[in-house]
Amino acid sequence: MLDTPISDLIVSTFRIPTDAPEADGTLAWDETTLVLVEATADGAVGIGWTYAPPACADLITGTLAGIVRGRSVLDVSGCFEAMVKAVRNAGRPGIAGCAISAVDVALWDLEARLLSMPLHRLLGAVRERVPVYGSGGFTTYDDDQLERQLSRWVHEQAIPRVKIKIGESWGTETGRDLARMRQARKVIGDDAELYVDANGGYGAKQAIRVMAEAADADVRWFEEPVSSDDLDGMRLVRRAVDADVAAGEYGYHLAYFGRLCAADAVDCVQADVSRCGGITEWRRIAAVAAAHNLEISAHCGPHLHAHVGAATPNLRHLEWFHDHVRIETLFFEGALDPSGGSVRPDDAAPGHGLTLRADVAGRYRLG
Numbered sequence: 001m002l003d004t005p006i007s008d009l010i011v012s013t014f015r016i017p018t019d020a021p022e023a024d025g026t027l028a029w030d031e032t033t034l035v036l037v038e039a040t041a042d043g044a045v046g047i048g049w050t051y052a053p054p055a056c057a058d059l060i061t062g063t064l065a066g067i068v069r070g071r072s073v074l075d076v077s078g079c080f081e082a083m084v085k086a087v088r089n090a091g092r093p094g095i096a097g098c099a100i101s102a103v104d105v106a107l108w109d110l111e112a113r114l115l116s117m118p119l120h121r122l123l124g125a126v127r128e129r130v131p132v133y134g135s136g137g138f139t140t141y142d143d144d145q146l147e148r149q150l151s152r153w154v155h156e157q158a159i160p161r162v163k164i165k166i167g168e169s170w171g172t173e174t175g176r177d178l179a180r181m182r183q184a185r186k187v188i189g190d191d192a193e194l195y196v197d198a199n200g201g202y203g204a205k206q207a208i209r210v211m212a213e214a215a216d217a218d219v220r221w222f223e224e225p226v227s228s229d230d231l232d233g234m235r236l237v238r239r240a241v242d243a244d245v246a247a248g249e250y251g252y253h254l255a256y257f258g259r260l261c262a263a264d265a266v267d268c269v270q271a272d273v274s275r276c277g278g279i280t281e282w283r284r285i286a287a288v289a290a291a292h293n294l295e296i297s298a299h300c301g302p303h304l305h306a307h308v309g310a311a312t313p314n315l316r317h318l319e320w321f322h323d324h325v326r327i328e329t330l331f332f333e334g335a336l337d338p339s340g341g342s343v344r345p346d347d348a349a350p351g352h353g354l355t356l357r358a359d360v361a362g363r364y365r366l367g
C-alpha cells in the first residue's frame, strides 16, 4: 500500500444544460461544464471534478498527469505541492486552480478507496451530519418558480435555511430585489432563515440601503454585497448590517484567504473545493479562518464538500446549490439526501461513496 504508485489521470468533460435559464446579479448562464478526473492505481479509481471551462482538461492531461504519475497514492499533499509549483508561469488563479482542485479531490478519493475507508473518516470526521442550506432563487425565476423551489426545500425537505440571488442586473433592479426577498420570506414562513447573494452587484452604500429597506424580510446572510475584491466596501457593509456578510468563492489560494480574513471584511469565510486547491488547500483555509475566529461555509458542488465538511471543526454549512445538486444526482450513484437540513456522508462506502453513471454522463460528453 505504501508504495502503490498513481497510474494515471483520465479526464472527461461534460456540458449539461440548465433546467431553466439561470442568472444572478452579475452573470447569466444556460449550461454548466463539468471537468471530471479519474485517478487510477492498483485497480482502484478515485473521482474528482470541477465546474470550470474545458481548458482545464488540457492542463490536466498536458501538465498535471505527468507530475502525479508514479507518486505514492499516500502522497496527496506532495502531489498538491508539485502541481502548484508546476503552474507558476500559467498562473494559479482560474483554470489552473480549478484543474489542480479536481485532481486533488480525485487523489484523496483514491487514497481513501485503497485504504477501504470513507473519506470523511480518513480526513478525521468531527461530526456525523453536515448542515446544508438550499441555494438557488435565480433572478430569472418568476414568482411561481421561486415559490416552488423554496417550498420544496423548506416545507417538503425541512431544510431550515435558503438563499436567493439579488442585485439583479448589476444592482439596477432593487425594487424587484426587495419584492423577491419579501416573497421569499412569505413562502418560507417565520422560522426558516433567509439568505441573499448579490454576487457583487451593489455598491457599498447601496447595499446598506437595500438591507435597511428589507428589514421586514429578516435576512441573516448577505453574500458578496459588493465585489469580493472590494475589501473596504465589504467591511463597510459588514459594520452597518445585521446580516452576516460572507465571501470567498473566487479564492484560488491560501494567501487570498489570509488577506480576506485579515481585512475584517466577512463574518463567515466561503471557499470552494473545486477552485481553491481541492481538499488539501480547503483544510488550510479553514485553519486560517479559525485563527480569525471565523467559520467557513462550502460554496456550491455539495458532494465535493460533504466529506471534508464533516472533518472541518469550524464548518458552518454547505451550499445545496440547485444546479450542481441536479448534475451530481444525475451523474453519480450514492448522491446524498438533504432531508431535515443536513447530509450524512456514508460510513459504509469507501472514498466519497460516489460512482459515476457512465451511461448517463455519456449523453453530455463533449467531443
Ligand SMILES: [Mg+2]
Residues within 6 Å of the ligand: 197, 199, 223, 224, 249
Ligand atoms: Mg455566491
